[in-house]
Amino acid sequence: MSQTLRIPSGGRIDRAQTLAFSFDGKPMQGCVGDTLASALLANGVHLVGRSFKYHRPRGILSAGSEEPNALVTVDRGGGRVTPNLRATQVELYDGLRATSQNRWPSLGFDAGEVAGLASPLLSAGFYYKTFMSPPTYWKRFYEPLIRRAAGLGRAPRLPDPDRYQHRYAHCDVLVIGAGPAGLAAALSASVNGARVILCDEQAELGGSLLSEIDATIDGWPAQAWLAETLTMLAGRATLLPRTTAFGWYPDNMIGLCERVTDHTASPDSNMPRERLWHIRAAQVVIATGAIQRPMVFPGNDRPGIMLAEAARTYLNRYGVKVGSRVLIATVDDSAYRVALDLARAGVTIVGIADRRTSPTGEAVAAVAAAGIPIHTESEILGTRGRMRVRAAKLSGPPGTVRCDTILMSGGWTPSVHLFSQSRGKLRFDGTSGSFLPGQSAARERSIGACAGIFGLAAVLESGGGRTFSVTGEPAMNVVARPSAADAGSRTFVDFQNDVTTKDLLVATQEGFRAIEHVKRYTTSGMATDQGKTSNMNALATVAEMVDRSMPEVGLTTFRPPYTPVTFGTLAGSSRGILFDPVRTTPIHAWAAAKGAVFEDVGTWKRARYFPVGTENMDTAVARECRAVREDAGIFDASTLGKIEVVGPDATEFLNRLYTGDFSNLPVGRCRYAVLTGEDGFVRDDGVIARLAPDRYHVTTTTGGAAFVLNLMEDYLQTEFPELRVWLTSVTEQWAVIAIQGPRSAEIVAPLVAGIDLPALPHMGVAQCTVAGVAARLFRVSFTGELGFEINVPAGFGQWVWDTAMAASPTPYGTEAMHVLRAEKGYLIVGQETDGTVTPIDLGLGWTIGRKKRDFVGKRSLARPDMVPADRKQLVGLLTDDPSTVLEEGAQLVDPRHSLGPAIGHVTSSYRSEAVGRSIALALLEGGRSRWNEPLLIAMADRVIGVTVTDPVFHDKAGTRLMAPLPPGGGGEAVPPQSITNPLSALAAISPASALVRLTALAHTLRLSVRASNAAATTIGRALGVLLGTVPNRAVISRDRVALWLGPEEWLVLAPDSETTLAQRAGSAGGDHPVSIVDVSHRAVSIEIAGTHAALCLNAFCALDLHPSAFPIGMCTRTLLGKAEIVLWRLGMETFHIEVARSLASYAWHCLEDARREFLDPEGSC
């Protein structure tokens, strides 16, 4: 059997290029240009699947994306298995392997077909009724059975090996659908210079013109006009074939799925398999056409029964006869044109059963003239044929007719899906019995058949806005109401979900009136095709059954996606390393090389412990803790949030935000600080260091950094705008190296220069050099031991760490840090607090500045609920058995009422080396008055006795913190003179692309400049570059640039050698306050350049990068995937990116991912 139904000439397929493929293992041949469906039909195959519920044999119904029956699984090898593909949309390629679904053991003999015999049990809502008892059988027996019997294809089991990408695009006009209306609209829009994107779900643009062989447009044969139009559009518009507009999202954002490689036999692995387009369109032109409806009659689902227009498409476009003896059932004229085309190709039309009384018109007359029998007021009462229809019984003469194909023409349903998704109001057109676009809600217009406009000339005019001269198309009356049909258990309304008119009757008899209810009860329209061919017939039938009008019964809601979209497409690049940014510290590579075990803290990776030899976590942590208590430990605290608060009102601002009073905090000293929300509950804590009268270095928790800065900005911008103070994130500017333990001073002192070290008190801060690097040296401790936190610019972090390591402190991780701080009763926000804990509950009442009139949260602390003595308070717990380590979160109960409610819970619990036993912290009702009280911990399997204690277990007097310091050493160490871009290693292995080049730029001076516009001029003069006030514009002056990032905020990039620039500019403001913060190490710079640079950026960046929207000189903060960047356009094809140091590799990998399809061919140089 080889393409026996292929006609010798005609159509758009290439008969010279045959393609081998297989269906259910059977080898067949097709042609270039075929779909799987057209190739199967050319080989005489109609039977392609089994139905969802009854396992009835099913054939190909349509030629488009509305196909409900012909669902197949395509296996491309290597785990590339895609189920539920519509054979009508699968383009044929050499070697394609497709299999049918929902049948066992084979398509021809399906054991599940007995379900058809049991169909009385499987009617609407059967699972609510038939399989109800005994109740335990449902989960164990019925449900697994039904799930196995019903269903479509199987989900693939292996990970998806393909790549997927997203792309953001912007246009003036997006035309959806490249049929005659869409083409005319795109052409007329593009000649006016608009940015136009034209997409179509089919492999070829052209829509119905691809099957049009007789008509002419403006004197051109239709397909020549199509070719000419596409040539004209090619240079002016973005043409996207194989691209389905599947969803409408707010503000004219349209989701498109482009199938990039599935049609090729050997896909280029550098190309994404599919691409999700996020298109923001100023205007959307919807030209989605109309879908022909099936007729609803008994036995209307057998293989060989299909839509009439589909048969015309298979004939005219693919050169395939769908059968030899064709019966046509119709309610409108469109079937007559189909009959003429088929008859001309030599197909026997055994008759046309027309439901109408006296059809008239050009097409009807032509059919009559051709001698084809027309039976009026005739409909089909039943069909025969198991694997293929072979006869039909008509309601009138000639009674039963033999046929191998039945074509149905039940009128047309305009595809109003996208219009409806855009929240436009549909209106019911009584004449055609269809819903049409009514009042718009978005900037869109519907044209052509989706707007109820039929006839080629009218369709072209609705798109192009001018008159087209069309010949060769018969005048046809295609207005027909959907078919209501009598109830029957073989009369199918919804093919894909096996819903019959009897099911609809059952639903209405059981009281369902609204179509949404009927839909859910019967599952009509709920399959993967979402009822494209069935909904209107179901609606008409239900309306008749309940004797109401169709609009009264209602219309089901159109929701995205229009056709199924793969999860891969939705996920795009967000997999593996691009799933979420992984932020690493400047010391990360060292820790990784040392064998550290990392933990996730927010998006940071932090070293949890450093196992040596065969150590597990417990033994490693015990050793690390001992080292800190007895010797010295070194800890990477770089992830701590850091905010530089600068301005004459900095003190007042911090007084209003934090609980403490900083009015009397001397320069060079720090203070522990607690931040509450306006509700009085603890939100964050940290250390506030005063560097100058008007400059503070504020630390936050690692996870709270972004939250705290946002909260501060909120109050500053909206509640206290009168305060002259600016906030700058310096989290990533500074690497923080904590050196803690009795020997810490011995290690640190030799590295320190520029200060009188012995004069540095506990909770003191000094600006000095450490290992030759300008540093902020904090004498603070989160361990209870004498200790330092050395802040050095991130680019020198590893250098200072290495220098300190020469004295052999023990590296310790976050786990040891947790134990050490718990031994001292230091809390961790988020562990000891849960959003319902006040500073007083935690024993931190001492942090509250009593003299302050107000601060955020103060008023709430005076609310009656906040003061009772029985609130949960922080306490220590000691277990009766010193070896028992409690579970964090375990509940505390009073032994006197051990079945009573929990009176507290464990917040932290560890085995402590220093105390020599287990310790725990807990929040306990009235805890501070319960010291020494015995309580119980209720576990699932046992009860543990504990005693309440002081939460400080180690060095209660705090004397270890107060050890004297030796003098500084003078710091002979000479740090590296140049800073390497942390991306240089990635850049070295970056593949070449002439279209888009990626460069890791050299280190530069970066200043975050904040000043009122009034002071901008003088400060700009000192900086050597004008601080422009036009939003989002860069000003370049010789070797430096000032990027406007926000009101009164600039990022100044200048040569690395300008070491005193910050100082000079800072004093240039005169009476005007100014904040200049050196953030050179906070970010790294990437340049992306080339003709495809903007396109690559748009794989991850949602901005419109067209030169008209993002001209040369524009700069802004924005997002690249999940990383914030500063994007600055230096040239038409050159962009400069500033990205936070910890996010740089994520951003680089994003851009590499986007570049992959534009790489130079391998072997080229």
Place this chain on the structure above:
Amino acid sequence: MLLIPCPWCGPRPENEFHHAGQAHIARPEDPAAVDDATWAEYLYLRTNPKGAHAERWRHSHGCGRFFNSVRDTVTDRIASTTRPNA
């Protein structure tokens, strides 16, 4: 994804912004002077209108500014955005 007109930067995609709650909830001038009920109202009571809603956004991944907007909660259409204290 909404297109939100930032009063400084112009229309920008929604992912650059963070919603910041109902607008025009003024912090009492002297919190100590208000009674518990008034304070609780300031802390917790917010409207949830169907239709025009005055709310705040922050152009977090842009100019960093907080601003006010009036958005229709039914259609998601933003009628206007304004700089605070303007």
